[in-house]
Amino acid sequence: MNDDRNHSSLLVPPSTQDHIQGVLSAKVVLVMYGDYQCSRSANVYKLIKVLDRELSASLGEDYLCFIFRHFPQAQIHPHAQRAAQAAESAATQGQFWLMSDTLFNHQQKLENGYLVEYANDLGLDIPQFLKDLPKQVHVDRINEDIEGGIQSGVTTTPALFINGIRYIGHWNTMELMAAMIAASH
Template identity: 35%
Template structure:
């Protein structure tokens, strides 16, 4: 009988996975929930007006209770089908400038049918933001480039629809219900653990 580690390798194949995500997650730039040292990173390209992103949100909420997982949101507004998505993304960045990205993100996904400018200003007031600054930044499209950079990264990563998930840099092609995502996270965590074993052995051998 194969030892557990060898059996896992046989089932999962090579632990050196191709990375599909471009660029890699940068904690200095990206919006990140969860511990920096987590073994699994889930990146979602999302659109605040996309109903499928709204449907995926309960699964994401469940995922982020995992204390060994970090979650990243990147913007991919699709203005051809969701005309309010781009301004909503810029609004989330304006909120980020005042330290409230995730609170604003959560409000937007909870109220996807209410993303007009007056709605965005109301959410800013609800969160205690400086609404004059928030309003001026929206009107000046101060954060348009930040959103555009995310859109460019989606293009480089081969993403054209939302939501699209990447788990440890590899694109997730399955469904995004909680059972499927949790299984994908479990597999990624196992792969990450196996990948660390040769490195640990190498370090011991050179110590």
Template identity: 50%
Template sequence: MSQTSDGDGLLMPISEHEHIQGTMDASVVLVKYGDYQCLSCGEVHRMIQEIQQQIQLRFVFRHFPRTHIHFQAQRAAEAAEAAAAQNKFWQMHNLLFENQYALNDGHLLEYANNIQLDIDQFLRDMTDHVHAERVNQNIQGGIQSGVSSTPALFVNGVRYRDAWDTERLLAAIIYQRLRQRPS
């Protein structure tokens, strides 16, 4: 029997196999379920980068391609995973968000070349959908936690539901950080 959330709590625990930025001892963990073709996800990507310059946090990215409206999102997620297999997830991740309007196979190949991936391996991974299962696991974990659209953020396991605004997200992160301090 699968557990599902009311949408306010993160049910899929973070593992060492995740895509993580930041230190293990950060008092705030920000988890984002995102879709590379979702324009709001791109805006939130830039917000998170800005916040990371201001405050120490642990950031986890999970895929949630909404393929029924973003036809290139699944392939982009698989490209990010193919880059991850070559230890270049974050480089590909950033390129995909910087180029949201150009995510067809030719562009994905161009980005792989730009970050100096082994192109033969990248093409094999993409052709054989080697990383599709990992993307699907992220989707299933998101669904269990009540995610139905993107972007979806969780701050220390609690769903962020305020405006997509840097100041408000930063305030939520600071609030969670203050709650974590011992009295």
């Protein structure tokens, strides 16, 4: 087995276990490894959301499948791991994407009190949320995402894979859109 850490392929294929917007059979499957406290992750996440709306409107709902995987960099972002746990707790209540939007929009405020406030604003079951966080019930899921990212050569965030191939272009609308359209042909 080749243990090349510089490869550019996604080694953990997208599945129904992932957090998915769209359908896995889409022409373009975009996997993002992100960190809720990383400003570049927030910018790319927001860019993808805009592109998703544009592509869905012009090319159809089944054109893009967006998958988010956790890659908290705890050594430089002390609140990223807990934020990922909050997102996973929200996921169990069907609110993963709304919590992710909130976390990226408020990434300067990711301490525990704010996480509870965000959960409350989303209408989550707060007693359940408060049980989940301290027990770290979702840490295995987050660690699986991290391990999959490491296997695929991810060392920092954000990291994108378009149809299984690492995206190494610039983080702007035109280049990312062009890469996705090229991947769909």
